[in-house]
Amino acid sequence: xxxxxxxxxxLHFIFYKRKNNRNMSVxxxxxxxxxxxxxxGEGIYKVLKQTPTLNASIKKVCIKHANKKRDIxxxxxxxxxxxxxxxxxxxxxxxxINDTEEAYKIVTKALKNGKNVVSANKKMIxxxxxxxxxxxxxxxxxxxxxxxxxxxIPIIRNLEEYYDNDLLQSVSGIVNGSTNYILSKIATExxxxxxxLSRAQQLGFAESDPMLDVSGRDAVNKLSILLAHxxxxxxxxxxxxxxxxxHLQEADAAFAKEKSYKIKLVAQANKLSNGKVSAxxxxxxxxxxxxxxxxxxxxxxxxxESKLADKQFLYGKxxxxxxxxxxxxxxxxxxxxxxxxxxxxxxxxxxxxLFSNIFLKVYVSFNNWSEINKWDFEQxxxxxxxxxxxxxxxxxxxxxxxHSTWFTDPLVSVILWPGxxxxxxxxxxxxxxxxxxxxxxxx
Numbered sequence: 498x499x500x501x502x503x504x505x506x507x508l509h510f511i512f513y514k515r516k517n518n519r520n521m522s523v524x525x526x527x528x529x530x531x532x533x534x535x536x537x538g539e540g541i542y543k544v545l546k547q548t549p550t551l552n553a554s555i556k557k558v559c560i561k562h563a564n565k566k567r568d569i570x571x572x573x574x575x576x577x578x579x580x581x582x583x584x585x586x587x588x589x590x591x592x593x594i595n596d597t598e599e600a601y602k603i604v605t606k607a608l609k610n611g612k613n614v615v616s617a618n619k620k621m622i623x624x625x626x627x628x629x630x631x632x633x634x635x636x637x638x639x640x641x642x643x644x645x646x647x648x649x650i651p652i653i654r655n656l657e658e659y660y661d662n663d664l665l666q667s668v669s670g671i672v673n674g675s676t677n678y679i680l681s682k683i684a685t686e687x688x689x690x691x692x693x694l695s696r697a698q699q700l701g702f703a704e705s706d707p708m709l710d711v712s713g714r715d716a717v718n719k720l721s722i723l724l725a726h727x728x729x730x731x732x733x734x735x736x737x738x739x740x741x742x743x744h745l746q747e748a749d750a751a752f753a754k755e756k757s758y759k760i761k762l763v764a765q766a767n768k769l770s771n772g773k774v775s776a777x778x779x780x781x782x783x784x785x786x787x788x789x790x791x792x793x794x795x796x797x798x799x800x801x802e803s804k805l806a807d808k809q810f811l812y813g814k815x816x817x818x819x820x821x822x823x824x825x826x827x828x829x830x831x832x833x834x835x836x837x838x839x840x841x842x843x844x845x846x847x848x849x850x851l852f853s854n855i856f857l858k859v860y861v862s863f864n865n866w867s868e869i870n871k872w873d874f875e876q877x878x879x880x881x882x883x884x885x886x887x888x889x890x891x892x893x894x895x896x897x898x899x900h901s902t903w904f905t906d907p908l909v910s911v912i913l914w915p916g917x918x919x920x921x922x923x924x925x926x927x928x929x930x931x932x933x934x935x936x937x938x939x940x
Contacts, residue, residue: 530581648820729842
């Protein structure tokens with residue numbers, strides 16, 4: 498038996514070594530067509546000029562406003578993106594623009610023209626994920642987007658290469674640097690929401706229109722991408738339960754401080770005991786013993802939990818010029834060796850949608866009872882009233898929360914309690930709902 502295992506180990510090693518050597522020998526010269534010359538695009542241009550070992554150069558840059566002065570030879574600039582997409586010498590398109598619709602047109606045409614693509618546009622990718630994967634396979638090219646999720650943290654490649662979805666228990670983390678910066682300044686410096694947002698914008702951690710970030714939609718787009726690589730699920734971002742940080746109140750921050758928690762906007766996907774996967778983005782109370790507790794300012798942090806390796810923590814900057822540039826350069830470097838996502842989990846998936854038949858333990862604060870429906874809760878565990886604010890801690894079905902009108906009310910804030918995911922079997926029967934409300938003294 499031992500000799501048999503040794504034989505197969507040696508055979509596997511020889512095969513892998515030959516395969517690896519063959520791939521390593523293919524060191525492609527990359528001729529790049531760059532879309533967008535903002536802070537990230539300009540940074541990529543300068544890094545490639547200063548790093549000849551990357552064996553990559555930018556032939557042409559497509560820009561939106563021709564009259565704007567830029568630190569680049571004007572002969573490389575154009576406003577006609579077909580000059581890049583139809584150029585047979587350009588074998589890699591790097592897309593770094595903000596316009597989702599234009600990015601979609603550029604990326605799909607580039608793939609159809611047989612060009613590899615690197616993109617950082619998480620909204621475009623999340624909304625068109627299945628089509629983009631099909632185009633990569635159909636035209637035999639590579640589509641990489643490490644920069645679209647968590648900035649400098651290589652989470653996509655780790656999930657794609659190192660975690661088998663049968664062993665992966667959960668992926669959770671702070672995936673939006675803008676909101677984390679705002680929440681950090683509110684907690685540590687006592688800034689108001691508007692003051693913290695203004696500072697984030699001044700430092701380049703938040704856009705002039707920050708709604709994509711602060712509403713939670715950016716985190717949802719990133720979570721939908723992670724679901725594909727973690728569990729082989731293609732999910733429309735609009736179908737995922739989410740809330741941002743715009744509803745949070747000063748009283749919520751005071752409550753968190755009193756309990757020695759920090760409020761973080763956390764995206765998470767969890768494999769349940771029935772093998773199904775649940776996912777959502779919500780503000781959460783993070784306790785001091787969590788790795789996410791000390792993830793501050795523009796930093797991101799992701800916890801990956803598997804059956805064999807337990808919890809592993811990835812940490813790095815998630816917002817700003819250099820983290821994004823780092824991820825884009827990493828993808829460019831990988832393409833020299835014809836790297837591509839294989840999507841093995843997509844090909845063997847047995848689930849086509851998320852599982853939402855779970856309960857969540859949440860903290861809900863509001864001004865008066867007319868703003869929420871107390872009968873939506875399976876259980877109310879605590880209720881408190883102050884001069885400025887009322888709050889309860891209760892258990893609610895995830896679908897009930899998703900479809901309740903008060904969940905989106907700007908006067909109501911909802912924060913997930915630590916360890917707040919409760920599966921169906923752990924819930925006391927519905928007949929106790931009224932009793933729990935009575936015990937809480939609210940009926």
